[in-house]
Amino acid sequence: MGEGWRGGRGLDQRATFWFIYLPPLIWLGIFFALPVLLMAAFSFRPDMRGDFLQLWTPTLDQYASVASTISYLRLLKDSIIIALGIGVATVVLAYPLAYFLALRAGSRAGFYLVLLLVPFWTSYLLRVMAWKILLGTEGVINSLLIYLNVIHEPLTALLYNRAAVILTLIYVWIPFAALPILAALQRIDPILFEAAADLGARPLRQFTRITLPLSLPGVFAAFFMVFIPTVGEYVTPLLVGGSRGFLYGNIIQDFFTKASNWPLGSALSMIMLATTMILVLLATRLIDLRQLFE
């Protein structure tokens, strides 16, 4: 077990090992692994009756009921597609930002980066709410258009639908998505560009053959840093989506709050967890994510 970095330096190092090993292990065991296992167990429960710790006969009823409810499956499919779309759109919009900072901004890059990050460090809930203030029926856009006599009745189609959710989330994620792409671009050795130019490669070809391939790990990281929180998103739909803008996360939330059907909620939650895990695993087969942390 606790062999040190020099192959066991004696008792004090072994004692130190347990001292720094047990706290994180216990913490993560109780507050991360155990709750997820409990949720898995709960998803095989037939109903909410009886005490939480009472034994029950495992059943696949909850999963069967998810599988037979078209609206859940459609919401899952929609949420995955919307999260994929938001992920792609955000990465595409953020890439030029990172490219500019890494390769074109020169000595002022640090200051420009801070400018980009200020919105990101602003309260998430507040930025979502800002869109509500902008898009609402008595909001900025409507009152401005009425004031300018462009329209006479407020437009109601701006808020409380999926388009509002998608717009808001892309807005929220853009600065965040630029960071891993920026990190990947900054790691490219400038000598590669010189070599390519010396060999006669035009800028476009330099981009497609050097810059883009070498920045792909950052692009994938950015995509997942957007995709994972988005696929489980329930807050933004609550604020700007309304019932027409609800996503899969909202039904999980409903079953743990209003509807109070925790076994079904657990099953829905396990399906979401499995979906994200599978997608992340697929991505790690496509690309070695470890190089991001080097």
Add this chain to the structure above:
Amino acid sequence: MNTQRTSIPLSIYYFGLIMLLYLPIAFLFLFSVNSTASLSFPIKHLTFDWYQKLFSADAVLRSARNSLVVALGSSFAATILGTMVSILMLRYRFRGQNILVALAVLPLIVPYIVLAVALLLLFSVLHIDRSLWTVGIAHTVVALPYALLIIASRLAGFDSSLEEAAMDLGADYPTTLRRIVLPLIFPAMVSAWLTAFTVSFDEFALALFLAGTQPTFPVYLFSQLRFANRLPIMIALAVLLMIGTLTLVFLAERFRQREA
């Protein structure tokens, strides 16, 4: 060198998008100094009344204090745990090492709603009432991966020869950790702590499920959204908190650059 060419279309794109990103925030600020509780054009007159009213709004201030307590506690715990896992990851070799590191990084790829309901289940099964503690525990779990990545990347930058030298000179391992390793990674620990702090301070999706009767600021803000006339006060506080967060972030960045 051709890599530092300036590009006009790219700069237009960059600063254009930056302006778009600032626009909604600018409207928020406008909202907090607007005399009426709905932001409609034309704006009639500007006032700092909402900021004054804020300081007599007890519940609002209490929720901000709750957020502060949770963020201080959870960022401290996440930094300590992150330091421990970093040292275990880079200075030890033991069975189950990969499992521990995976456990510490995995919260990064678990959607918050899943973690929120799983923790809600755990606390219900254990008959633990929801409180600031339960929110703080959840925030520690989600902040730990950030702390780990920040601290581990600094620790990975030092080879272990300094530690070996200390031990060859007779220092025991705890002393080596305390006198050599911790001072070396201290800047990263500060930066990890600040990152964890901002992760927690602003967090809503977990807190909504786990806060119980003591709302954090985002949870309280959310509960007040229905009452249009209270909105400007909330936004006034949010603007102040935003200025506070930004100050912290700038301090963290300056600290990191000075130490780097």
